[in-house]
Amino acid sequence: MYTLGDIAGFIDAELIGDASLEINGLSASSKVKKGQLTYISNSKYKLDLLNSNASAVILTKDLLDDCSTNALVVDNVYLAFAKITHYFKQQSNHLNGIHLSAQINSKNIADSCTIGEEVIVGKNCTIGANTTIEQGVTIGDNVTIQPNVVILQNTTIGNNVVISAGVVIASEGFGNALDKQGHWHAIAHLGNVLIGNNITIGANTVIDRGTLEDTQIHNGVCLDNLVHIAHNVILGADTAIAAGVTIGGSAILGKRCQIGGGSVIASHMHLADDTVVTGSSTVDKHLNKGHYTGFTSISLHSNWKRTQMWLLKLDKIAQYLNIKLKNLKKGK
Amino acid sequence: MYTLGDIAGFIDAELIGDASLEINGLSASSKVKKGQLTYISNSKYKLDLLNSNASAVILTKDLLDDCSTNALVVDNVYLAFAKITHYFKQQSNHLNGIHLSAQINSKNIADSCTIGEEVIVGKNCTIGANTTIEQGVTIGDNVTIQPNVVILQNTTIGNNVVISAGVVIASEGFGNALDKQGHWHAIAHLGNVLIGNNITIGANTVIDRGTLEDTQIHNGVCLDNLVHIAHNVILGADTAIAAGVTIGGSAILGKRCQIGGGSVIASHMHLADDTVVTGSSTVDKHLNKGHYTGFTSISLHSNWKRTQMWLLKLDKIAQYLNIKLKNLKKGK
Amino acid sequence: MYTLGDIAGFIDAELIGDASLEINGLSASSKVKKGQLTYISNSKYKLDLLNSNASAVILTKDLLDDCSTNALVVDNVYLAFAKITHYFKQQSNHLNGIHLSAQINSKNIADSCTIGEEVIVGKNCTIGANTTIEQGVTIGDNVTIQPNVVILQNTTIGNNVVISAGVVIASEGFGNALDKQGHWHAIAHLGNVLIGNNITIGANTVIDRGTLEDTQIHNGVCLDNLVHIAHNVILGADTAIAAGVTIGGSAILGKRCQIGGGSVIASHMHLADDTVVTGSSTVDKHLNKGHYTGFTSISLHSNWKRTQMWLLKLDKIAQYLNIKLKNLKKGK
Structure with missing residues (x-):
């Protein structure tokens, strides 16, 4: 468990809010609970942010107005998120034999x-x-x-x-x-x-x-x-x-x-x-x-070379023949 | 080793034949030997069935007339076969060290x-x-x-x-x-x-x-x-x-x-x-x-998008140009 | 370490040069150093050969004139090279536990x-x-x-x-x-x-x-x-x-x-x-x-079958429509 102040230090963020708040986990913005830290890297998830129960959010300065909880302001949200995950990772700690508690x-x-x-x-x-x-x-x-x-x-x-x-x-x-x-x-x-x-x-x-x-x-x-x-x-x-x-x-x-x-x-x-x-x-x-299905059916190598050559020219062929996509009847 | 009666029980089959017969293995219908059980899931393999030395066959009711040996009649032959394989599977039974018999x-x-x-x-x-x-x-x-x-x-x-x-x-x-x-x-x-x-x-x-x-x-x-x-x-x-x-x-x-x-x-x-x-x-x-050879040769992503678009329209293009397959000279 | 005479024996080569020369390794023709053996399987790498510091070269008879160092003449250079690599391979020699020298x-x-x-x-x-x-x-x-x-x-x-x-x-x-x-x-x-x-x-x-x-x-x-x-x-x-x-x-x-x-x-x-x-x-x-990018975009199986059919006929279609590649404007 880290305080928000600790975390701001780990990721070199500007902390706007309560530095003593304890953070017990990370979560996606759509699922975040009280006590957890989340992040928002894209303004299209603003609504998630407004409606969330997050105790704190990693975000860029421009989204600060939409944030009603504690904020950690950084330049690169995804990078800050990547770094902070390591502080919440449980390490493997057993190398030999069968543990007594198993x-x-x-x-x-x-x-x-x-x-x-x-x-x-x-x-x-x-x-x-x-x-x-x-x-x-x-x-x-x-x-x-x-x-x-x-x-x-x-x-x-x-x-x-x-x-x-x-x-x-x-x-x-x-x-x-x-x-x-x-x-x-x-x-x-x-x-x-x-x-x-x-x-x-x-x-x-x-x-x-x-x-x-x-x-x-x-x-x-x-x-x-x-x-x-x-x-x-x-x-x-x-x-x-x-x-x-x-x-x-x-x-x-x-x-x-x-x-x-x-x-x-x-x-x-x-x-x-x-x-x-x-x-x-x-x-x-x-x-x-x-x-x-989606693959190229196999053929003799010599044929394949010719068909690939024409395939790459299809756009030119259509132009040459003056075919427009809109000319073609709709359909799959 | 199981009797045919045992096996009928395992796969919930109607047994037509000798329940006391001992079955010592499973085999494909084309290779089956005396003492073995086989299965026939498709009427096109009827001939295999007639000519086989199988001691018993798993089959559906409609193929029963073609069967001159013991029969296990089920609704889903392939499923019955899948289930019975487990009774003939040898399990691994050695977990530690080098066995004395090696x-x-x-x-x-x-x-x-x-x-x-x-x-x-x-x-x-x-x-x-x-x-x-x-x-x-x-x-x-x-x-x-x-x-x-x-x-x-x-x-x-x-x-x-x-x-x-x-x-x-x-x-x-x-x-x-x-x-x-x-x-x-x-x-x-x-x-x-x-x-x-x-x-x-x-x-x-x-x-x-x-x-x-x-x-x-x-x-x-x-x-x-x-x-x-x-x-x-x-x-x-x-x-x-x-x-x-x-x-x-x-x-x-x-x-x-x-x-x-x-x-x-x-x-x-x-x-x-x-x-x-x-x-x-x-x-x-x-x-x-x-x-x-059979794959799509690499190109710039932008070109690839255009060629894939036309590729999916080839049939429409042929219709538009009134090209019939029979018009095209034969060839690979 | 082997002598050139040893190596000639291993690969059944005709040795032209000093049989007592010690060879301490193999190298590509472009990087070969004194004391090393290299090979040349293609006359387009002749220049490498002339300029090299190789102590010996595996080659075919026709390249012998271009070789100013010791030569091992064979019919199949690549095969001879493959065989000789095994003599220079260090084998793994430790199977149990942690070696004292680690x-x-x-x-x-x-x-x-x-x-x-x-x-x-x-x-x-x-x-x-x-x-x-x-x-x-x-x-x-x-x-x-x-x-x-x-x-x-x-x-x-x-x-x-x-x-x-x-x-x-x-x-x-x-x-x-x-x-x-x-x-x-x-x-x-x-x-x-x-x-x-x-x-x-x-x-x-x-x-x-x-x-x-x-x-x-x-x-x-x-x-x-x-x-x-x-x-x-x-x-x-x-x-x-x-x-x-x-x-x-x-x-x-x-x-x-x-x-x-x-x-x-x-x-x-x-x-x-x-x-x-x-x-x-x-x-x-x-x-x-x-x-x-280079793959076939996925589509319904039925469509894919049609587009693949036409794809294989593109060359015929172009002939039928009398389209020549040179007609098409240049471009990717």
Whole structure:
């Protein structure tokens, strides 16, 4: 716990308000509670600011008039936020063996596991060799964890979950703020990972923890091998993701989606329930329910070279033929 | 070993035949032997069924007339199959140290390895720290296994093989059956992985075991890092796969194929001997010998936006210009 | 150390010169020093050969006239080079515990780590469970290494670096020479990996060592999860690479580049400082500073089928409409 005065010092902010106020956490502007610090980096979220219960807000000078609570005024809000996250990050503090405070209700736990403080493991679980489970992780019943898995602090895992070898859960998200000199400052991710019931996770797949909220894997999700699930992603119930898929930060997939292998889903995309994406597609739009595809079909290399040449000239061809977009009948 | 009566109970099937018959395994309909149970989910495989030596078949009512052996009648054959696989799955049962029954004929084995029952390791092998090798794995001579590798049950590895750090071999395939409620039921994969001689496998690559048959990596194959090889894939001799390639289930690649980095090969594709695929391509067709490519060449973002806009209008443009496909001279 | 006579024997070469000369290393033709052996596989590098300080050169007969130093004449230079690399490769020789010669100046080192000869670890470092660090690795101050990381021989890591779980550093590059029979011969990679200061590396990412030179990750680089960095790649300062990116061998990225998730950068590409590549793009050209994109935008599957059909016919359409490329106004 830090006072607002401490925090102003950490991020070199001008403090307008009560320096002795104790701040017990960080939160997104839309969800912030009393006692918490939030930030507002864009004037379009002004309303959040006015309506919030934040005990303090990091903001730029021009938004000060809209702030009815304690303010920390800085030049670069996102950078200040990135820096302050590190003060609220819980460090891993256990390196060897199974901590005495861990409550393990299963027998099939490899001796070579490293299990941290206050970890809870339910009944009928198996934990394979050389798996590390950090402090505060909760694991339900009938969970199989293969060897060489790493589950970082405060992850919650439900019942009937299979976690394959080499999986990493609750790694840091890829959020970084730039300073004036062009250097990156990593955000310490304070959210967790919530994994529901009846879930399978394939080998060497990685699931990042959330920034302030939690990354969520809902009941019945199936993940194949070498899948990347970024920070704050939500995967709806019974969604299946094939191998090699990369899902960007804050993407939200509905229930019963099916994503083919090798696809890329851009950050912040929303996919409706029952959306199907063919493998190797790039999801660069929000998608309503339906079956979507987006890749270049394979052809002989010599043909491909010609079609790519013409593809890059399509705009010129249209000009040459005097075709205007408005000439074309509307339609998908 | 279960009786057919047991199995009918497990999957809630109507049994037509001999309940006391002992079933010793599952098999694909085209390869089934006496004593085994198979399934037929599609009437186009009727002939397999008629000609098979199966001791019993899971099928739907409408195919019952074509069945000359014991039958287990269900509504959803694939789901019943998925459920029954779990009864035939051998569990990993060794978590700590090197099992007494393991035959290890090499000295350079890290103390921190976990090696299961009846594992055989040949001469001149090195096994790095924290590697886990499950029961029934056979490893030839001159095999180097780096740290943190996981090789699951009953894998066979030949001579002169290099397995890089973080590799997972014989993980579960990604095969799942849907029930009426839209929930997935994972198939327990009963096939193994066969790895030949003179093979290199790059770091953090994953090779899934087969469903009922084996996944096969033939002699001389080179796999780079972070490659995904799905269940039942066959890689022909001297085929080279660069980093980040995703190969879908049951794809078959011939000899001396070369697949560039980041490519995706869809499930069930067949690539002839000596097929070359440029990196980042999507293989969505069977391929004869040749050099193939399929991706969008990079351009300035502003140009890309225009070409994509016209690309999506090509059909409209053709209509506008009154171009019919039949007008165009045939050709690739 | 081998004599030139030894080496001629290893690769079955005709030796023209001093068989007793001692050779202390291999080098690229452009950087070779006295005492070293190099190779020249292409006559366009003749000038390198003439100007070099090489003590000996592997070459084909037709280049012999251009060689003023000791020569090893072979039919297949690249294959001979691949074979000889193995004689200069330092093997990992430590499998258990922390070697007595390691200098570790930090306390938070898990007991389950394996740390080789002459490793140096600076102040304020944390090394998680089951991490392996091979001989000759140097690690600076304030470095956090999560569990299950593998750092292979002679890697150099600066200060303030975070290496996430499952990362593999200094794995073998994917360089292979073909023999007459169509079999691959892996090159033993003799270069190292140099990692600067203030760097983050995401979970299950892999960085290969260089062939003869070093793979370089400059100060301030951020790498997300499941990234592949091939041999000899250079990532300029403050470059950020999102998840699932595959970077081919010898690609060089400038400073402050940003590469979106799931992109593929082909081998040998050069990207200027401040180049931005949208996620899921394929970089198949050298790029000047700018924002680039290259993928097929997603659409309904039915539309995609039509647009792909027309795309493959673009050349025919142009012929049909009698459009010549020269008709089209020049432009990007």
